[in-house]
Amino acid sequence: MYTISNTDMRVKVLDNPLGFLCFKNEKIKMLEITMKQNESIPMHYNPVHVVFYVVEGEGELQIGTQSFHLKAGEIAEIHPDEERSWSNPFEKELKLVVVKLVK
Secondary structure (H helix, E strand, C coil): CCCCCCHHHCEEEECCCEEEEEEECCCEEEEEEEECCCCEEEEECCCCEEEEEEEECEEEEEECCEEEEEECCCEEEECCCCCEEEECCCCCCEEEEEEEECC
């Protein structure tokens, strides 16, 4: 079985930064997040694997006490229960695709 989704099916889940739930089923959730300069997502945990793909721009990903500078085309995988945060200290918008592996 297959599923095809389009942008009309997105559901807004965050205001600042702007975030949309683009797809969801029993195994995965896929989000699109756009961060303007100086926007951030505070430190938090997720009980699932998460994969981040940087679509545009660049940003700072903090995992625990380590900080990583990621730019367009780069991917980060975060294991369950690893504390993480994102920030965009740069002028250009940061656009991320986030895939959460629910099961």
